[in-house]
Amino acid sequence: MTLETLSPSRAGDFKTCPQLFRFRAIDHLPEPTTPQQARGTTSHLALQRFYELERADRSPNRLYDLFRQAWGEIRNEEEFTDLFASPDEERQWGIDSLELLANYFQLEDPNSFDPLERELDLLEPIGEGMMIRGILDRVDRRTDGRIVITDYKTGTAPPETYSIPAFFALKIYALLIRRHLGETPVEVRLLYLNGPTMYRFPVDDRQLDAMERQLNALWSAINRAIERDHFPPRTGPLCNWCSFRPQCPAWQNLEALAG
Ligand code: SF4
Numbered sequence: 001m002t003l004e005t006l007s008p009s010r011a012g013d014f015k016t017c018p019q020l021f022r023f024r025a026i027d028h029l030p031e032p033t034t035p036q037q038a039r040g041t042t043s044h045l046a047l048q049r050f051y052e053l054e055r056a057d058r059s060p061n062r063l064y065d066l067f068r069q070a071w072g073e074i075r076n077e078e079e080f081t082d083l084f085a086s087p088d089e090e091r092q093w094g095i096d097s098l099e100l101l102a103n104y105f106q107l108e109d110p111n112s113f114d115p116l117e118r119e120l121d122l123l124e125p126i127g128e129g130m131m132i133r134g135i136l137d138r139v140d141r142r143t144d145g146r147i148v149i150t151d152y153k154t155g156t157a158p159p160e161t162y163s164i165p166a167f168f169a170l171k172i173y174a175l176l177i178r179r180h181l182g183e184t185p186v187e188v189r190l191l192y193l194n195g196p197t198m199y200r201f202p203v204d205d206r207q208l209d210a211m212e213r214q215l216n217a218l219w220s221a222i223n224r225a226i227e228r229d230h231f232p233p234r235t236g237p238l239c240n241w242c243s244f245r246p247q248c249p250a251w252q253n254l255e256a257l258a259g
Helices: 008-016 018-026 035-050 060-074 087-107 164-181 205-228 237-241 249-258
Strands: 117-126 130-141 147-156 187-194 197-202
Touching: 008 018, 008 164, 008 205, 018 205, 035 060, 035 087, 035 117, 035 130, 035 147, 060 087, 087 187, 117 164, 130 164, 130 205, 147 164, 164 187, 164 197, 164 205
Parallel strands: 147 187
Antiparallel strands: 117 130, 130 147, 187 197
């Protein structure tokens, strides 16, 4: 078996913990959906549709309506059933979600621009025999003609000093755009609705060339791991949120030692 495509999320998994990558990308083990993930999915859908509206119609109330409409459409899908213990819990989740979306208007003025692309699904050959797939939340062309990539986050922003790893996926998106449009984006931005906080990071060809080399090395390392069936677990703070802890050999060994 060899890898056919790589996404920024799976590349990040392999960097963080090869065993986690195996659970997700090779074994395709199911993971439970959390209310926070449901909020992220619904908010992304609402924000995507928000920019189909005329500029003058992009008000907070229209965004809230789009969130309610999106949730109504997806709430019965299998991954979102049994998410809430009671209707009251679901209602409170909805209220909290709308409060989060209200923060969006503190980050940027949606009446002042029209995105170039939303939810842009790209699959591009990068480097040596590597196919990279990414879905970009939004691509804008600034008034000076330069391209900016924006990613929405519904979780809490990390402190700025820890925000650099969060740009890993965005730099891969920038590479994809460079390949797709033949233009180098000038900036990538993370919009954290919880806060709210915006982090911006300038990009250039030199950085994207370095990212391409890093991805090539990662692609080779992943294919070597597949050949040898060697995906060592790498324990760390992420284990506290990892849904595969019960299946993870690292934690089974620890429990055996403790027992
Ligand atoms: S529990 Fe920790 S070591 Fe195990 S797969 Fe998850 S992140 Fe990796």
